[in-house]
Amino acid sequence: MKALIVDDEKHVREGLILLAQWGIHGIHTILEAEDGEDAIELIKEHRPEIIFTDMRMPRRDGISLLKWLHSAEINSKTIVVSGHDDFEYMRNALYYKSFDYILKPIEPEVLNETLGKAVREWKVQALSRKTQVEENQVLNEVKPLYWDRFFSKLCQSQEVSAAEDYKIRKEFGLSIANKQKKIALIPIQQLVKTAFLGDRELAFFTVSNIANEIVRKTNEGVCFRNLDNEEELVIIIWNEQNGTLIFNDIVRAIYQYSKVHPLLAAGKATVDLKKAYDTAHRVLQNHDLASSKKMATLEEMTSSPLLHLLDHSNELKWALRSGSMEQVDAQLKTLFTSLEKEHTFSLQQISAWETQFNLLRNNWLKEYEIDSEGPFYNGRDYWSEDGSFAPEKFKREKAGEFKELVELLSQAKYQTEKNSMQQIEEYLLQHYQEDITLQEIADRFYLSREYISRKFKQDYKATITDYLTSIRMDRAKKLLENPHLKIYEVAYGVGYQNEKYFSKVFKKQEGVTPNEFRQSLSGKI
Structure with a gap:
């Protein structure tokens, strides 16, 4: 198969060549043209199956090229690549039967997914040549994607601009700029898992169609896929007085089709679409899922602290x-x-x-x-x-x-015996002033007393008690260097509550009493 890339910017052509997985899709010849004029000559000569074209180009632009492709009845699959999210371009792309519309900057995943779909559809077309059916399919796929993008962006805007309101008026026959609007959200995750066997695309397609059949029947709203959140469908109602009734109808219709109770979260009615969306999102996020209610509202919303x-x-x-x-x-x-x-x-x-x-x-x-x-x-x-x-x-x-x-x-085997003993040694070094017992160590490190006694002695050539005593005596000798400290203060400082017992242990360990040790230090001086 052959592909043609038409763009007056060389780096865009080179980017497409690098990002697309041509070999996987059986495309082994890639042609390049700087504008529509050069593209036509290459198309006549090579008849590429796939064409990527920009819209704004010198001499002959993308719209003119699409017109020529349409009039010449070229069977190539054309993918428009544009840096302009412009309805006029989209309208022309739809009218002249382009396969899809990709916005710059180009995402590799979107590019290769679109390329794969285009190749597959071209192969089907080559076999069946049912041109009219395929063209209708392309139109039905591309137009909803445009409106998904349009309304997803609108939900992040506080106001509906004049240009946006014009597009809505042209498509839906009314102005919504100054209307009270209410938004409801349907999380799709549980529907995907329970009703659609993990098929996310089928779930979005089916549920949005069910909702749109209800809201578009009386032209009271629209349902679309939120491209800014892959887990939710959004319903905008511009006749907010009927909002609760419409939302209940949608919930019932989805259940009748799938036998699954969807969760629907409705926000506050307001002119500000962003506020309408944000309140619906807050309701959705805070709703008690264990509740039997499947329609959550702002009035019934409760919040509780999160467990971290x-x-x-x-x-x-x-x-x-x-x-x-x-x-x-x-x-x-x-x-x-x-x-x-x-x-x-x-x-x-x-x-x-x-x-x-x-x-x-x-x-x-x-x-x-x-x-x-x-x-x-x-x-x-x-x-x-x-x-x-x-x-x-x-x-x-x-x-x-x-x-x-x-x-x-x-x-x-991170929790090895050696690491366990190292942790115990570290604990002894940090807590030698406390009354440490073998049982306390066993409880803290989830190990048996017998195992600790045996393994610690094996690794350190001393029992836990002897090792702890050694730490205390080393620390005591340091403290005895301070002539202002009393012997009972030194004893208390290294974990002994009884001065006599401390002196007894010190003499057994060092061969001299604490006083004798201190005097020996004075003699050295």
Whole structure:
């Protein structure tokens, strides 16, 4: 197959050549033209199957080239590449049957996805030549993409500009600039998993069509895919008085089709589209998913503090280091109980958990010198067959992530015997002034007393007690160098509450009493 790139900017042509995966799509000849005039000559000579063209070019521009391709009945698939999100260009691209419309700067993923679709469609066309059917399909695909982009951008604007309102008036037959508008959001994730077997594109296509059939029937709004958030559909109602009725109709229609209860979050009615969207988003993020209500409103919204895994990172780390899933389960049980009693199963809470777990997991894996790139188990199946949130499934999924982490750490053998003993030694050095017991150490490091006694003596050639005594005596000798400190003050400073017992231990360890040691220092001076 052959491809032609038409653009008056050399670096754009070179960029397309570098970014596109030509070989994968069976394209082995790539032609270049600086404008539409040169392109026509190359097209006549080589008949390329795929054509990328800019819109603004000298001599003959992209619109003129599209007109010629249309009149000449060239069967190539034409993809418009433009730096201008302009409705007039889009309209001409649609009218002259271009396959798709890509905005600069070009994203490799979008480019190659579009190229792949164009190649596949050209092959189908070459076999069937059902030209009219394919042209209608292209029109139906490209136009919704334009309006998805248009309304997604509009939701981030406080005002509808005159130019934007003109486009809406031309398409929908009314002005919405000064109307009270209400926005509702439908998260698509649970629908994708439960009703569409993981097919995200089919879910977006089907649900948006259901919603648009309802709102467009009486021209009261529009439903579109939010290109700024891949997890949601947006419904704008410009007849806000009927908003609640329309939203209920949409929820019922989706359930009738899929047997899944969708969640719909409705915001505040306002002229300001950004405010309308932001309030709907806040309702969606704070809604209690465990609630039986499937339509969330601003009036019923409640908020509760988030549970942060980061606040419990130390307890979780020690449980993980123990290598015991029972210890991890005990920590998770505490967290889940707190979550149910003091917090809310909201999308915001779930997102916070997932984000902080990924952060902690990456940090722990880095400590353990394990590749943090994965792949890892990411438990996201929180939904029942009817689309309702299932807290017990959430708990199982989160426990599954921790179980994998325990297994990873065990396999990597980071929690080795040597590292355990090094941690205990560090603890002794930091806490020698305290009354440390072997049982306390065993509880802290999730190890048995017998194991600690045996392994510590094996590594350090001394018992825990002897090693602790050695640390205390070394520190005591340093303190005895200060002639202003009383012996009982030195004893207390290294963890002994009884001066006589301290002196007895010191003499046994050093061969002299503390006073004799201090006098020997004076003699040296």
